[in-house]
Amino acid sequence: MKNLKKLRLEAGLSQQALADKFHLSQQSIQKYECGISDPNLDTLKSFANYFNVSVDYLIDFKDEDNTALSPLELEVVQGIRNIDADVRPYLIELIKHMK
DSSP, X not given: OHHHHHHHHHTTOOHHHHHHHTTOOHHHHHHHHHXXXXXXXXXXXXXXXXXXXXXXXXXXXXXXXXXXXXXXXHHHHHHHHHSOTTTHHHHHHHHHXXX
16 A cells, blocks of 8 residues: 555545545554554545546456556546546547547
């Protein structure tokens, strides 16, 4: 869970502030960041949603095929999802031609 600490620090949050946002104790956050204990799946998903990253990124999972998206790639995908549906096909065509 080293990425949890990285994300927390980038957001300018103390362990206590992050704990308060998720109704956890500061000690729980400390244990997650130090690898002493692991958060449950619901907590992992909540962290991932809050920081706009994947659970794979949070737990530093790298699949054998290296197909997991980076935080930047996830941001791009989210941006595409937020574009008006009638504009999206044009953007996708543009991306296809950018090789």
